[in-house]
Amino acid sequence: MNLNSPLLEIKDLEVSINDNEILKKLNLKINKGEIHAIMGPNGSGKSTFSKVLAGHPAYSILNGDIIFKGSSILELDPEERSHLGIFLAFQYPIEVPGVSNEDFLRLAYNSKQKFYNKPEVDPIEFLTIINEKLQLVNMSPLFLSRNVNEGFSGGEKKRNEILQMILLDSELSILDETDSGLDIDALKIISNGINNFMNPNKSIILITHYQRLLDYINPTYVHVMQNGKIIKTGSAELAKELENKGYEWLTR
Amino acid sequence: MINQSNKVLNTNITKLVNKTYQYGFSTSIEKDIIEKGLNEETVKLISKKKKEPKFLLEFRLKAYKKWKQMNEPEWAYLKFPQIDYQDIIYYSAPKSKKKLKDLSEVDPELLATFEKLGISLTEQKRLSNVAIDAVFDSVSIATTFQEELNKCGVIFSSISEAVHDYPELIQKYLGSVVPIGDNYFAALNSAVFTDGSFCYIPQDTICPLDLSTYFRINDEKSGQFERTLIVAEKNSQVNYLEGCTAPQYDTNQLHAAVVELIALENANIKYSTVQNWYSGDEFGSGGVYNFVTKRGICAGANSKISWTQVETGSSITWKYPSCILMGDNSQGEFYSVALTNNYQQADTGTKMIHIGKNTRSRIISKGISAGKSKNSYRGLVSINNKALGARNYSQCDSLLIGNLSNANTFPFISVQNSTTKIEHEASTSKIGEEQIFYFLQRGICLEKAVELMISGFCREIFTKLPLEFAAEADKLLTLKLEGSVG
Numbered sequence: 001m002n003l004n005s006p007l008l009e010i011k012d013l014e015v016s017i018n019d020n021e022i023l024k025k026l027n028l029k030i031n032k033g034e035i036h037a038i039m040g041p042n043g044s045g046k047s048t049f050s051k052v053l054a055g056h057p058a059y060s061i062l063n064g065d066i067i068f069k070g071s072s073i074l075e076l077d078p079e080e081r082s083h084l085g086i087f088l089a090f091q092y093p094i095e096v097p098g099v100s101n102e103d104f105l106r107l108a109y110n111s112k113q114k115f116y117n118k119p120e121v122d123p124i125e126f127l128t129i130i131n132e133k134l135q136l137v138n139m140s141p142l143f144l145s146r147n148v149n150e151g152f153s154g155g156e157k158k159r160n161e162i163l164q165m166i167l168l169d170s171e172l173s174i175l176d177e178t179d180s181g182l183d184i185d186a187l188k189i190i191s192n193g194i195n196n197f198m199n200p201n202k203s204i205i206l207i208t209h210y211q212r213l214l215d216y217i218n219p220t221y222v223h224v225m226q227n228g229k230i231i232k233t234g235s236a237e238l239a240k241e242l243e244n245k246g247y248e249w250l251t252r
Numbered sequence: 253m254i255n256q257s258n259k260v261l262n263t264n265i266t267k268l269v270n271k272t273y274q275y276g277f278s279t280s281i282e283k284d285i286i287e288k289g290l291n292e293e294t295v296k297l298i299s300k301k302k303k304e305p306k307f308l309l310e311f312r313l314k315a316y317k318k319w320k321q322m323n324e325p326e327w328a329y330l331k332f333p334q335i336d337y338q339d340i341i342y343y344s345a346p347k348s349k350k351k352l353k354d355l356s357e358v359d360p361e362l363l364a365t366f367e368k369l370g371i372s373l374t375e376q377k378r379l380s381n382v383a384i385d386a387v388f389d390s391v392s393i394a395t396t397f398q399e400e401l402n403k404c405g406v407i408f409s410s411i412s413e414a415v416h417d418y419p420e421l422i423q424k425y426l427g428s429v430v431p432i433g434d435n436y437f438a439a440l441n442s443a444v445f446t447d448g449s450f451c452y453i454p455q456d457t458i459c460p461l462d463l464s465t466y467f468r469i470n471d472e473k474s475g476q477f478e479r480t481l482i483v484a485e486k487n488s489q490v491n492y493l494e495g496c497t498a499p500q501y502d503t504n505q506l507h508a509a510v511v512e513l514i515a516l517e518n519a520n521i522k523y524s525t526v527q528n529w530y531s532g533d534e535f536g537s538g539g540v541y542n543f544v545t546k547r548g549i550c551a552g553a554n555s556k557i558s559w560t561q562v563e564t565g566s567s568i569t570w571k572y573p574s575c576i577l578m579g580d581n582s583q584g585e586f587y588s589v590a591l592t593n594n595y596q597q598a599d600t601g602t603k604m605i606h607i608g609k610n611t612r613s614r615i616i617s618k619g620i621s622a623g624k625s626k627n628s629y630r631g632l633v634s635i636n637n638k639a640l641g642a643r644n645y646s647q648c649d650s651l652l653i654g655n656l657s658n659a660n661t662f663p664f665i666s667v668q669n670s671t672t673k674i675e676h677e678a679s680t681s682k683i684g685e686e687q688i689f690y691f692l693q694r695g696i697c698l699e700k701a702v703e704l705m706i707s708g709f710c711r712e713i714f715t716k717l718p719l720e721f722a723a724e725a726d727k728l729l730t731l732k733l734e735g736s737v738g
């Protein structure tokens with residue numbers, strides 16, 4: 001891969017679900033070390049975009065391409081994309097009854113190890129690894145024995161997503177409204193986790209409705225998505241402008 | 253949005269579930285068969301072939317007469333074509349020239365069959381702590397560790413042998429828990445049963461080995477009608493395991509078994525089953541019709557009977573392992589995992605009949621339905637007016653995989669006194685596309701994801717299984733679901 005080529009490049013992406021076109025000629029380039037915030041009114045296609053990147057099977061790609069680390073990932077299964085370094089922090093993290101968080105996290109970690117022909121870790125080794133990461137998001141080890149997201153508060157669920165991102169050490173992380181439903185303290189913890197995680201080799205896409213998150217995390221670019229494409233791109237200032245004016249002025 | 257994703261999900265689920273049945277081979281062996289069809293002569297002939305005492309012939313004939321007057325039960329949530337009882341072979345036994353004295357005389361073909369099923373009957377390779385009775389079509393082939401068991405007074409033999417060796421015990425207990433006219437299939441079994449296992453644990457004895465019967469249907473046209481009788485005397489204890497497989501035919505085989513357990517004062521019987529009869533192919537053709545009556549009586553005070561079952565096979569399962577809690581302070585337990593896939597149908601559950609004082613029962617039922625299958629829990633908790641202080645706890649959980657499967661719960665509770673405490677919990681959950689996508693996104697492959705979710709769902713039951721069985725059950729469920737989720 002060419003060092004100068006972007007980590008992710010979306011080219012004229014058109015996506016539909018059940019004959020409903022959601023993304024319409026979407027274009028986006030993300031380089032290593034950049035944080036891109038995507039804002040936009042409800043129903044503009046932000047969540048669809050995040051799921052399409054992760055390879056959700058429900059969507060049909062009509063046109064265009066997604067280039068990650070120099071090659072197209074359209075044909076790759078969700079788990080392969082995950083191994084390659086794409087992580088999606090879900091807007092609504094799924095509850096999995098009967099499966100402990102610890103087993104889930106270890107299995108995810110070991111799946112990646114295995115993919116890269118690295119040794120899988122046993123439960124005891126894993127505890128050392130995970131305990132260190134838990135501290136980064138201010139979570140108690142007690143929560144490892146609870147079932148995945150079951151009975152978690154909104155804040156705990158979101159923190160669990162960030163924990164997984166840190167654990168899997170993904171290169172491209174898409175955070176879909178990770179800030180929604182958080183109180184100020186939780187927002188600070190999560191933002192801290194994200195800032196510490198970020199480095200020049202990684203990129204993050206932040207999907208958010210609120211400028212509030214951007215007080216803690218400084219985006220390289222702010223994009224406005226509407227009707228399945230990006231209609232405006234600017235700096236962090238753009239988010240503040242949106243906060244004051246809403247979206248309507250952009251389409252007038 | 254839903255349609256398209258369902259399509260994706262269901263194809264993946266189908267892939268995972270439709271793993272070929274590894275026990276689907278059949279053994280070609282010379283057989284002694286009674287022509288198909290059922291009438292009084294057939295019953296007499298079976299009895300004659302087995303050189304049975306008179307009481308047993310009378311038992312059979314009485315049952316046959318009852319059966320003639322009865323109708324197939326129609327209340328279960330099952331759909332299947334009319335069974336032609338005249339088109340079934342009621343007796344099929346591997347031919348052997350003389351009575352076998354020891355294992356070395358068993359047809360090597362048969363030993364090889366059981367070897368292939370993972371059941372070693374030869375001395376060297378036997379499971380070290382399990383005594384096995386191997387039943388092939390209608391006849392018990394071999395029972396291991398008999399001598400060792402005899403030393404502590406435990407009788408473990410095929411029921412045909414027991415009829416000759418211990419007629420008084422058989423006469424006393426056979427049909428005492430499941431009367432011959434109890435239901436259509438029990439009556440049929442009572443008339444034509446061919447073999448099965450007999451266990452007798454004498455007073456003050458803890459059976460030193462787990463006892464196990466392995467049932468194998470081989471013949472395409474033959475039914476299997478086995479009979480199991482376990483008697484645990486005062487202060488005794490036994491663990492019993494049952495396993496089953498059948499070859500893969502595109503016709504249906506009938507299996508109608510009766511199991512009777514008798515626990516006297518302070519006795520403890522634990523009965524575990526892993527049922528993996530051939531379940532038919534992905535289009536619903538073939539498979540075993542499994543109509544089984546299993547019932548235990550806690551006859552003495554402080555006795556305990558525990559049923560654990562993992563039901564994964566059969567195209568139709570009709571089975572309600574039950575406990576009659578007669579003795580004061582006696583306990584009944586029922587732990588069940590029933591998995592159905594493709595066109596399989598299961599109507600299974602339990603009956604807990606509380607008669608004695610302070611009797612307790614516990615029901616944990618887990619149903620998993622995938623493909624186009626139907627999976628129903630049917631249960632009865634009945635508390636008699638004299639069963640003062642009785643307690644029951646029931647929990648029925650259903651797990652749906654895909655969008656075309658079906659889960660039902662039919663709990664029936666009847667309480668006739670006011671000192672009783674009954675709890676019933678039920679839940680239905682679904683392994684849906686979003687859950688699976690969550691796993692996939694974290695790099696966990698489909699098979700692993702389903703395995704983890706299923707084993708989490710069944711954990712409570714698997715911990716009740718004997719160790720060797722628990723591992724097998726876990727593997728079996730994953731295997732059965734391979735190709736079914738996603």
